[in-house]
Amino acid sequence: MVSAQILAGAPYALILAFALLGALIATGSPNLLKRVIGVVMIWIALALFLAASGVLAGAEAPILPRGEGVFGRPFSNPLQQSFARGLLISAAAGVVLALAIIVRIREAYGAIESDEIDEADRADEAEHPR
């Protein structure tokens, strides 16, 4: 009984571990592009988490077949899937903006490593003390 419970929770545990890894990369990596990759990992984990919570074993996607008024077979919960879709849209907007900002940073600093950027800032400050 316990092992069945653990088995049922395993996908969620894996997904959470993946999200945690993404969070570590997003906040800890010195490379700005890798930070964005970490953010993408979190969003993917979140979408999987939502979809997994709505899945029914043996059921089909909650898309009404053309010409039929009702579902003939069991279908997965559409709420989580529609939320996952909305979430991926907002995630894409954020990721695109982050990549655009990285381009601007590269133009301004000639670097996308946070330690090089910090060094450039320190050099600036030494040159023009505030």
Add this chain to the structure above:
Amino acid sequence: MSEALFDFVRAHAPVLVVLAPLIAMALASFAPSGRGAWAALVASAAALAGTAILAALTYDGRQSYPLGGWAAPLGIELRIDGLSVYGLVLIGVMGLLGSIGGLGLLRAETDRARQPLAAAAAAAVLTGAAGLLVAGDLFVMFGFLQWIWIALGALTAIGVDHDRRAGPAALNVVVAGAVASALFAFGAAIVFMATGAVDLDQASAVLSAAEDSRAAAAGLAMMIAGLAMAALLAPLHGWAVGAFSRGPAWSAAALGAVLPVAGAIAVGRIVALAASALAPGLQHGVSVGLSLLGAFGAIAASLQALAARDVRRLAVYIAAAQAGCVAVGFAAASAGGVAGALFQLSNLAASALLLFCAAAALTRADSAGAPLVVLDGLGRRAPFLSLAVSVALLTVIGAPMTAGFLSRWSLLQATFEARLWWGAAAIILSSLIAIVYAGRVFERMYLRAPAPDMARPRSAWFAPGLLIAASLIIFFGFDGEAPLRAAEGAAGSLNWGGR
């Protein structure tokens, strides 16, 4: 005619507060000049403030506004209740007063072609803040939260033209904001799995009948942690330090007082959700966690304010220290505690507006910074500006005859009642530390001679906002009846389970 207009605005208030800045965002991004875009931003802030004030004056219980022809819990619904009205009035008025002053700086420090986009991004942040307050379900809250970070990241990134350090600060806003809103969404998903509800009312109803709510507790904790970043709770306030001290100087003036208010009210909503739970452990756990976070935030940010070497950073740390006090009040999770927290929140908003506007006016045109030396001799160079800064600092300390005194008083009363001793200690300690950093600023403003090459502060456009906010702080310091009554009404509109 005007009566018909009033009725229309009142009936559609929940959606108008979001639509006004949203339309301004679209208009501003196509505006031919920075001036036109700025006018759209100010007009939308005025519309937001006007709608919110009208809704507050005619408030008679909760107002639901279903979108798309589907009623909640199936459909998406915007709602106005006492809590959101209180927050909407604050963000509308502060957004209006702050953005009025922005024109001069917007034109001075932003590239001509990007001025309309900057104003559009500021309107977008206002949209997100208003939406976060009126959202009726957890997933819509998530959407507006993510929206706020994207818009603020774009706005901060526009500052790269003036100061290249705005680039990394903007990326930090977007990346940390994504992590925070993902954390919120994970929490919402877990609450959904535990209760089968995303609608706030429905979730509250399920929780108030559930014997065991351990899974929901994890979700609620994650949501509060995700919102703590918007609520400016240290140690999650790093984004604001970057965005408001390195982004465009006027953006901090326009939005510095708006975001902490929206974030804190959203935290209050989740706390109310936890307080409605039947299982007593849930409310208690949220209380302990939030009061520890708030107490730590109040003291850590106060200590950072001691070490700040830049006026804009100082303003961020001072706002964060007060946000910690607000969180302690929310942690009391009672009508009295939340009323005290909301009163303190209005004090935070007014003082943050004064300090961010003053800091923007003092920011040097050349080196894109406002080192503390710009305060030297300010009492003689700009008596009005230094008076506004003094009022803000006095209310942050909680000096008598300012609104801060009364708000700290009601907050302390509530924390004593809830037996949150460390929270009360943190509030008192942050006041004491405030005396030290405020004293240093007073000394610079009134006792030192100005440096010889000091430029004049660019304060003319900020004058109306400074004047109104400072007079409100003084007025409510003598008669705190109105804001306290409003805060009590807002707190009373939520279900605290008899606490």
